[in-house]
Amino acid sequence: MDELEAIVSSNLTALRKRRGWTQAELAEKIHYSDKSVSKWERGEALPDLKVLKTLSELYGVTVDCFLTEGAAEDPAPYMAPASKLRYQIWVTLLAVCIVWLAATALFSYSLLNAGEGFWTAFIWAIPASAVVVAVFDRRYFRGKLSFPVASIFLWGVITAIFLQWLDYHMWALFIIGAPAQIGLVLMHQIRRVSRQEIRAETKPPK
DSSP states (O other): OOHHHHHHHHHHHHHHHHHTOOHHHHHHHHTOOHHHHHHHHHTSSOOOHHHHHHHHHHHTBOTHHHHSTTGGGSOGGGBOOSHHHHHHHHHHHHHHHHHHHHHHHHHHHHHHHHSSOOTTHHHHHHHHHHHHHHHHHHHHSTTTTHHHHHHHHHHHHHHHHHHHTGGGOOTHHHHHHHHHHHHHHHHHHHHHHHHHHHHHHHSOOO
16 A cells, blocks of 8 residues: 555545544445445545545545545644635525515515515515525535425425415315426436446546
């Protein structure tokens, strides 16, 4: 085992154990096989730069932490700055707040001018918020929230339509939503498997 491989394997193992994860749990989080994780931790192979970057984001450390001997024993000096992540989260939340502010303004306007508040504006704000989060998720978080956001959008739209035209008793929309939700689950699983296969194929030979 080369010195660098020994350092990386030791730090990878220590960081994983600090989180209390098994090799299989870590593999699932980074969309690799547990066999790959096992090889890295035994020093039989080195993870490529993309994997190290993904792991650094997962553990909240810099890439240097994996390459420095004994760094995982005291990762504090290698902790990645959280300011960028906080900024991204606050920007996303601000955008969602704007959606709800618009819904509140629409409700207030309809209440003052028509004497009846357009209360379903708050229901429509749910799928609208999901769209906003989806945009920022793709920009900042690499689509990690795509599945829950898509589910919220689906059921938000169905609920909003049902309540908007309540007199038409369109309860059948919820029945349609069930197979649509199953489709979202299957698409999510297919994408996960596809990412794993692509990474396995592009992995450099040992």
